[in-house]
Amino acid sequence: MTDIVTFGEVLAEFMALETNQSLGTAGRFAGPFPGGAPAIFIDQAAKLGSSAAMVSCVGDDAFGRMLVERLAADGVDTSAITVRPEATTASAFVTYYDDGARDFIFNIANGACAEISPRQFDTVIRGCKLFHIAGTSLFSGHMIDLARQTADRVKAGGGRVSFDPNVRKETLARSGAREALTDLLSRTDILLPSDSELNVLVDIDDDEKAVERALALGVSEIAWKNGKDGARYYDGHNVSHYPSFEVDEVDPTGAGDSFGATFCTLRTQGVAAEQAMRYANAAGATAVSRRGAMEGTSRRDELDAFIAARR
Ligand code: ATP
Ligand code: MG
Numbered sequence: 001m002t003d004i005v006t007f008g009e010v011l012a013e014f015m016a017l018e019t020n021q022s023l024g025t026a027g028r029f030a031g032p033f034p035g036g037a038p039a040i041f042i043d044q045a046a047k048l049g050s051s052a053a054m055v056s057c058v059g060d061d062a063f064g065r066m067l068v069e070r071l072a073a074d075g076v077d078t079s080a081i082t083v084r085p086e087a088t089t090a091s092a093f094v095t096y097y098d099d100g101a102r103d104f105i106f107n108i109a110n111g112a113c114a115e116i117s118p119r120q121f122d123t124v125i126r127g128c129k130l131f132h133i134a135g136t137s138l139f140s141g142h143m144i145d146l147a148r149q150t151a152d153r154v155k156a157g158g159g160r161v162s163f164d165p166n167v168r169k170e171t172l173a174r175s176g177a178r179e180a181l182t183d184l185l186s187r188t189d190i191l192l193p194s195d196s197e198l199n200v201l202v203d204i205d206d207d208e209k210a211v212e213r214a215l216a217l218g219v220s221e222i223a224w225k226n227g228k229d230g231a232r233y234y235d236g237h238n239v240s241h242y243p244s245f246e247v248d249e250v251d252p253t254g255a256g257d258s259f260g261a262t263f264c265t266l267r268t269q270g271v272a273a274e275q276a277m278r279y280a281n282a283a284g285a286t287a288v289s290r291r292g293a294m295e296g297t298s299r300r301d302e303l304d305a306f307i308a309a310r311r
Contacts, residue, residue: 001127002077003268004045005154007055007120007146008038008137009090009113010071010081011106012063013293015251016095023095023103032063033292034070035092036113037134037166040254044261044283044297045132046075050268053077053124057112063089064112070294080124087112094253102253109139116143121150128159130268133184134257135166144180151187160189162264164256165197172200186217190267192260194225208239223263223277225256225284233277242277245285245310254293259284262303282306 014031021027045052054076058064060083072078090111095103131154133147151161163184172178181201191214204210211222215236222234230244262283266276282303287296
């Protein structure tokens with residue numbers, strides 16, 4: 001039995017060493033680092049002591065082996081990560097600009113992780129308490145179908161669904177995208193938007209009205225991430241703001257996933273929302289202070305020490 005399950009991309013990430021370094025010019029890169037939004041989420045969940053499984057595919061290559069070894073070393077059940085010898089493990093290149101902007105080149109939709117089959121979920125979702133959907137993984141009709149079907153299977157078994165939309169206006173311009181995402185929203189228990197993602201998703205500019213709409217669709221908790229401004233929590237009765245912890249930002253990628261995984265994992269472990277939000281902020285702050293998206297995931301004792309040092 002696995003408490004927490006996710007699916008989607010596991011990828012090898014390369015990061016430009018200089019800020020303002022163009023991805024179209026020869027330059028120095030650090031990597032491969034293990035990455036991929038759902039991979040970071042599940043790594044963080046396992047580090048917090050829950051049984052956690054990743055459903056994905058990798059190629060028969062060094063990136064794939066590095067990813068599986070790393071996830072397994074951190075305690076993730078990798079039995080549902082299948083090796084596809086004919087495909088290549090997904091990868092990503094990222095560069096940062098002084099104004100905080102980022103450029104990415106992704107090789108995900110053509111990578112091994114695009115070939116996940118529904119049967120890969122069969123063993124790990126038995127008794128699953130939380131199924132997490134990362135919006136970054138919804139890059140094809142096949143992946144959207146997998147998300148929807150698995151959400152239904154998990155909910156039928158009494159589990160909950162979390163969803164980090166990671167949506168941009170351009171994503172929603174694709175035909176059928178808004179309907180597909182609204183459909184997933186109506187299956188979501190814990191919603192993890194950042195910035196204006198929820199506004200874009202429900203097409204409502206006012207934050208409180210956008211929250212009302214999500215709750216009306218069946219969402220029961222919203223942990224709304226706002227970078228260094230911290231995060232807000234909504235459950236239909238209470239609205240609370242939780243300030244962030246002050247740290248030096250070294251690499252913002254992965255903060256949202258570490259935050260979301262910490263919140264969802266602690267809630268699944270029965271921790272009160274207020275405490276889960278504080279720990280999630282600590283996990284997000286730790287993530288931005290380390291280079292490499294998955295290098296910033298934390299164990300419970302590390303988060304305890306981080307919070308204690310800032311009291
Ligand atoms: P991602 O880039 O992974 O998609 P996101 O946009 O989903 O991130 P953010 O709002 O950037 O999510 O970050 C998630 C959480 O991490 C924030 O709510 C906050 O708790 C923490 N965090 C992010 N940036 C900082 C920062 N500069 N200082 C302190 N904490 C931060
Ligand atoms: Mg995000």
